[in-house]
Amino acid sequence: MSEYVIDDRDMPKFRVNRAAMTDPAVLERERERIFDRTWLYIGHETELTKRNDFLTRNVAGRPMIFFRDHEGKIQVWANSCPHRGAMLCREKQGNARFMTCFYHGWAFNNAGKMVSMPSDEAYGPDFDRPGLAAPARVDSYRGFVFVSFDPEVEELVEYLAGAREYIDLVMDQSEVGMRVVPGTHEYSVKANWKLLVENSVDGYHAITTHQRYFEMIVAARGEIPAGALARSSSLDLGNGHAVAVGEPVGDGLLGRPLSEAAKAERAARFARLRERYGDAWVDRMDGTRNLIIFPNLVLIDLVMGVVVRKIDPVTPDYMEVTGWELVPAEDGPELTRHRLDDYLTFWGPGGLATPDDVEALETCQRSFATRAELPWSDISRGMNTASPVSTDELQMRVFWRRWNALVTGEQLPDEPHDPPSAFYLGQRREPAEGVVAAADA
Ligand code: FES
Ligand code: FE
Numbered sequence: 001m002s003e004y005v006i007d008d009r010d011m012p013k014f015r016v017n018r019a020a021m022t023d024p025a026v027l028e029r030e031r032e033r034i035f036d037r038t039w040l041y042i043g044h045e046t047e048l049t050k051r052n053d054f055l056t057r058n059v060a061g062r063p064m065i066f067f068r069d070h071e072g073k074i075q076v077w078a079n080s081c082p083h084r085g086a087m088l089c090r091e092k093q094g095n096a097r098f099m100t101c102f103y104h105g106w107a108f109n110n111a112g113k114m115v116s117m118p119s120d121e122a123y124g125p126d127f128d129r130p131g132l133a134a135p136a137r138v139d140s141y142r143g144f145v146f147v148s149f150d151p152e153v154e155e156l157v158e159y160l161a162g163a164r165e166y167i168d169l170v171m172d173q174s175e176v177g178m179r180v181v182p183g184t185h186e187y188s189v190k191a192n193w194k195l196l197v198e199n200s201v202d203g204y205h206a207i208t209t210h211q212r213y214f215e216m217i218v219a220a221r222g223e224i225p226a227g228a229l230a231r232s233s234s235l236d237l238g239n240g241h242a243v244a245v246g247e248p249v250g251d252g253l254l255g256r257p258l259s260e261a262a263k264a265e266r267a268a269r270f271a272r273l274r275e276r277y278g279d280a281w282v283d284r285m286d287g288t289r290n291l292i293i294f295p296n297l298v299l300i301d302l303v304m305g306v307v308v309r310k311i312d313p314v315t316p317d318y319m320e321v322t323g324w325e326l327v328p329a330e331d332g333p334e335l336t337r338h339r340l341d342d343y344l345t346f347w348g349p350g351g352l353a354t355p356d357d358v359e360a361l362e363t364c365q366r367s368f369a370t371r372a373e374l375p376w377s378d379i380s381r382g383m384n385t386a387s388p389v390s391t392d393e394l395q396m397r398v399f400w401r402r403w404n405a406l407v408t409g410e411q412l413p414d415e416p417h418d419p420p421s422a423f424y425l426g427q428r429r430e431p432a433e434g435v436v437a438a439a440d441a
Pocket of ligand 1: 081082083084085086101102103104105106
């Protein structure tokens with residue numbers, strides 16, 4: 001049995017040892033066995049709208065440059081000069097055909113090739129001029145760009161397994177393509193990174209931790225539809241990916257009421273999407289989903305907009321978080337304003353949700369100092385039910401079983417549950433021949 005996970009199917013109970021959140025040796029192992037071996041999100045292609053656009057990003061603590069090169073191709077480069085190591089790019093973002101290292105002046109184009117170096121006669125004519133270094137693998141799915149530091153990693157589409165379908169449900173909501181709104185929400189939490197992974201798919205905490213938010217929603221919209229949270233499901237998507245999904249509730253369970261014009265705009269688009277993809281798929285699309293893509297990418301689609309969240313460990317008790325808002329590119333100004341307002345109201349630095357979550361996670365981490373007295377956290381909710389819902393904890397156990405397999409080598413069997421109801425199995429009707437989905441064009 002692993003020293004970190006108790007998975008007792010008879011009781012049933014599932015426990016995680018709090019040392020997994022506090023021990024520096026665990027983070028070392030996570031870096032080697034998870035972050036050096038899986039696919040990690042760096043950014044979305046729509047963040048680089050023009051040729052030569054770039055963004056600098058950390059991926060698992062490694063500084064990278066995320067580029068659209070002069071031919072329009074997505075590139076990812078290690079942000080380190082091959083000469084003696086200075087950080088090649090110290091800007092957060094910009095547009096550049098070339099980058100010149102500020103230390104000794106070596107220059108590179110955005111396809112990674114060295115183009116000049118001061119006084120290069122000292123190197124001789126046969127000198128092998130190094131270019132920029134790339135991670136072992138770079139690939140994308142529906143515009144989500146991932147890198148892997150493992151040349152042997154499985155193909156991205158296989159790695160994503162059942163999560164692909166949920167990415168499709170997010171990306172098919174636009175007729176012209178979803179786009180990331182410019183601007184980044186960056187924050188840090190004095191807690192272990194896995195606590196935020198859990199929290200991002202945790203329906204159980206919503207009503208208690210975010211009581212004020214729900215009071216505000218009730219005040220703005222009237223009562224929350226009875227039983228709304230119960231019409232949900234928690235699903236294992238394979239490879240450590242999991243989702244908590246909710247069925248559609250009117251024009252959304254969360255967010256402030258839409259204006260009549262914004263409601264009409266959204267309804268007209270969904271009617272056209274029904275024509276294109278069929279009711280079964282669009283009914284699913286119209287619901288909600290909190291999706292973990294193992295290990296550290298989260299997509300939260302709560303009708304009022306889609307949060308893309310990347311979670312990076314720094315030390316066992318400190319993480320950095322980056323969030324973006326993904327919206328249909330054709331949204332009019334009213335819907336965009338509404339979504340951004342919802343983002344700020346719920347997720348923002350002064351919002352009614354994220355600060356509460358940060359407080360909850362930081363108190364967990366501080367209280368782990370009592371781990372000699374209380375070594376185990378409990379994540380058993382819904383183990384004995386036939387069809388776990390989003391207020392259960394199957395989605396977290398799926399993450400932890402994969403974590404445990406990679407970190408300790410212990411393979412635990414999947415949890416047996418009933419297959420999801422027909423609603424969650426609805427498939428996309430493929431566009432008629434000759435019609436190319438705009439999002440993929
Ligand atoms: Fe970049 Fe010397 S370290 S040119
Ligand atoms: Fe929360």
